[in-house]
Amino acid sequence: MFHLTKIKNRLGIAVLFLGDIACLFILFQLSVFLRKNLLPVFFPDLPQFINDLSLYGWIFPIWLGIMTYEGAYSKRFAVWDEVKFLWKSSFFACVAVFTILFISKKGPEFSRILMVIMGALSVMLLPFLRAALKELIYSADLMKRKMLIVGSGEAAIAAFNAVKNEPNLGYDVVGFVDDSSAQNELCGLKVHPQLDQIERYINSAGIHDVIVAKPELEKTELVKLINAIQHKAENTLYIPDFKGLAVSGTELRYFFREQAMIIEIKNNLSNPLNYAVKRSVDYLAGLLLFILALPLLALIAHLVRRDSPGPAFLLQRRIGKNGRSFMCYKFRTMYLDAEERLDAILKNDKEAKEEWDKFWKLKNDPRITKAGQWLRSTSLDELPQVINILKGEMSLIGPRPYLPREKHFLVTEGETILKLPPGITGLWQISGRSNTSYDFRITMDSWYVKNWDLWLDIMIIFKTAGVVLNRSGAR
Numbered sequence: 001m002f003h004l005t006k007i008k009n010r011l012g013i014a015v016l017f018l019g020d021i022a023c024l025f026i027l028f029q030l031s032v033f034l035r036k037n038l039l040p041v042f043f044p045d046l047p048q049f050i051n052d053l054s055l056y057g058w059i060f061p062i063w064l065g066i067m068t069y070e071g072a073y074s075k076r077f078a079v080w081d082e083v084k085f086l087w088k089s090s091f092f093a094c095v096a097v098f099t100i101l102f103i104s105k106k107g108p109e110f111s112r113i114l115m116v117i118m119g120a121l122s123v124m125l126l127p128f129l130r131a132a133l134k135e136l137i138y139s140a141d142l143m144k145r146k147m148l149i150v151g152s153g154e155a156a157i158a159a160f161n162a163v164k165n166e167p168n169l170g171y172d173v174v175g176f177v178d179d180s181s182a183q184n185e186l187c188g189l190k191v192h193p194q195l196d197q198i199e200r201y202i203n204s205a206g207i208h209d210v211i212v213a214k215p216e217l218e219k220t221e222l223v224k225l226i227n228a229i230q231h232k233a234e235n236t237l238y239i240p241d242f243k244g245l246a247v248s249g250t251e252l253r254y255f256f257r258e259q260a261m262i263i264e265i266k267n268n269l270s271n272p273l274n275y276a277v278k279r280s281v282d283y284l285a286g287l288l289l290f291i292l293a294l295p296l297l298a299l300i301a302h303l304v305r306r307d308s309p310g311p312a313f314l315l316q317r318r319i320g321k322n323g324r325s326f327m328c329y330k331f332r333t334m335y336l337d338a339e340e341r342l343d344a345i346l347k348n349d350k351e352a353k354e355e356w357d358k359f360w361k362l363k364n365d366p367r368i369t370k371a372g373q374w375l376r377s378t379s380l381d382e383l384p385q386v387i388n389i390l391k392g393e394m395s396l397i398g399p400r401p402y403l404p405r406e407k408h409f410l411v412t413e414g415e416t417i418l419k420l421p422p423g424i425t426g427l428w429q430i431s432g433r434s435n436t437s438y439d440f441r442i443t444m445d446s447w448y449v450k451n452w453d454l455w456l457d458i459m460i461i462f463k464t465a466g467v468v469l470n471r472s473g474a475r
Contacts, residue, residue, distance in 0.1 A: 005146070005206045012143025013073050017064075019133040020072065023126060024063055028056065031118040035111060049111055056110070062100075063093040076145075078166045080459045083127045090126065094119040131168065138170050146206055147171045148233075150198070150225070151213035152181035152191050155239055159213045160187045174205055178214070195225075199232045208234045215241035248451035268453050269419060277454060282396050286389035293383060300331055300380060307371035310336045313384060318401035321421040323414075326393040328401050329384035333372025341367045358437055379468050385424045397457045398423025399445035409438065413446040420449050427456075430463040 036049045064072075067089045071077075077085055097115055101107040137143050147163060149156050156176060163171045176191040177198055183191055192201055201207065210233040212226055230236050246265050253262045268274050301312035310332060318328040335341065345366070346353045355363065368376065375381035385401075388394035394401065401422035402410065410417060428444035448456070 005208070008142050009145070009208075012137050012140075015137055015142060016133065017073060019137075020064060020067065020130070021060065023129040023133065024060055024122075026129070027118055027121045027125060028053075028059075031114050031121055034117055035114045039113065046113070049114070056114075059093075059097050059115075062096050063089070066093045066096065076169045076171070079131070079168045082130065082168060083459075084455060086126050086130065087123055090119055090122040093122075134168060134170070138167070144170050144172050145208040147173045147209045147211060148198075148201060148205070148207045149173060149176045149211045149213055150178065150195070150229070151211075152176050152178040152183060152186050153214070153216065155213040155215050155241070156211075157187060159211045159239055160189075163211075171209065174207070175201075177201060198229060202232050209237060210235075211237045211239065213239045215239070246450035248456065249453060269449075274454065278395070278457065279392075281457075282389050285396055286386050290386045290390060293386065296380075297383065300375070300383070304331055304333075304369075304371050304375075308335055308369045317404055318422065319404060319407060319410075319418065320393055320401070321418060323418050325404065326388065326391075328394070329387050331372075331375055331381045331384060333369060333375050333381050334367045335369060382424055389424070393421065395421040395423045396425070397460050398426055399448060400426060400428060400441060409442065413442055416449050417442070417445045420452065425460060425464040427460060430460055430467050 032049075040046055067086075068074075070085050070089050072085070072089070075085075094115060098112070101110060101112070134143075149159050151159075156178070160173055160176075163169065163173055173187075173189065175189045176186050177193075177195055178191055179193060179195045181191050181193070185191060198210070202210070210229050212222075212229065214222070214225070217225065226236060226238055249266050249268065251264045251266075253264055254260075255262070304312040312332060314330045314332040315327045316330065317325050320326045346356060355361075372381070385394055389396060398420045399417045399422050402417075407414070426445065427448040428441040431440075431444055
């Protein structure tokens with residue numbers, strides 16, 4: 001069985017390689033079409049394009065070579081890591097092509113515009129094409145890796161959910177192993193009781209990877225267990241108990257003589273250039289968004305006033321960077337006597353009181369107007385916050401803008417969360433929005449600040465678009 005899975009894995013990699021060639025060829029032909037038929041409509045003075053594939057065939061080995069070097073066929077990527085890898089590969093492939101053209105002094109013989117178009121298309125389309133290709137390969141039961149989880153506690157369940165929520169990795173969890181577990185089944189899979197028989201489980205089921213998720217073990221037992229598994233499976237993954245620490249961008253450093261390992265945790269916020277880039281993006285995006293959204297802002301303001309008496313905009317005092325307060329702009333989504341209505345509800349409805357204590361929101365909130373329900377479901381009620389961005393009080397992406405009355409909830413994580421300006425969107429909004437508990441939101445905001453980098457912001461922007469379009473978790 002193990003031999004068969006190896007063959008399937010290698011066959012899947014071969015199909016993926018051929019599929020990547022096909023994807024690049026499709027992108028090239030689409031670039032040719034745009035260069036030959038579309039661009040001359042807008043730029044009549046462009047030189048005539050000679051469509052000769054033999055002239056451009058050399059770019060494909062360069063592109064594939066860079067992708068291979070970056071781990072296209074040796075690493076397993078989560079969705080957003082794969083997007084990052086493909087964007088990076090496309091950028092360096094274009095740089096390599098232009099460098100070769102410059103050194104060889106053959107630039108005039110080739111269409112450099114074509115190369116720019118292909119680079120742009122690869123950034124936009126290659127992640128989708130490759131994701132579809134990998135889904136097709138996995139559905140054919142190729143290139144999949146069977147995984148066994150050691151443990152049956154919270155860490156093991158978290159490991160299972162992490163793998164399940166990242167189908168792009170191609171992992172298939174087949175079961176759990178734990179001597180100390182009293183349960184026979186976990187997450188719909190069998191819990192095997194004999195940890196000392198793990199080699200038999202690995203061989204009989206054709207296991208490739210084993211995740212060790214038993215943080216409760218003593219250090220000596222844990223080391224002994226990992227060492228025992230290491231040479232029985234292809235890969236051993238260990239989940240350390242580092243909850244609450246920054247993990248993004250961390251690096252391992254080794255000291256062989258002392259047999260010591262150090263985890264380097266970077267503070268990306270300490271680099272003035274990183275923060276300057278973030279704020280520059282905020283101001284530029286905010287200005288562009290404000291100009292484009294002016295007609296929409298006027299229309300929504302009219303609808304809000306027509307739906308219920310009162311002003312269209314709501315100004316709320318919020319906690320900003322370093323604890324400084326500011327007035328946050330929003331469209332009004334509630335009746336003017338909303339606070340009185342809330343007090344009455346919480347006094348007379350026990351279930352509503354419990355829901356409010358957990359989420360600080362009500363699912364069926366009678367304080368919200370008809371226009372307010374639509375604005376909240378589309379998140380357009382937060383559109384005026386672009387004014388706060390232009391005033392330097394908020395960011396496009398960041399922690400929640402907390403109310404002053406919520407300050408005592410920030411006692412433990414407030415110092416971390418308030419190191420960045422609050423954002424219109426953020427990590428908690430793409431992690432369930434209003435369906436998450438209040439403690440979870442604070443945890444997400446803290447994790448965002450600890451792990452902040454520009455790539456995380458890019459990921460949140462794309463995921464926010466998906467959440468808003470699906471209207472998931474909005475209230």
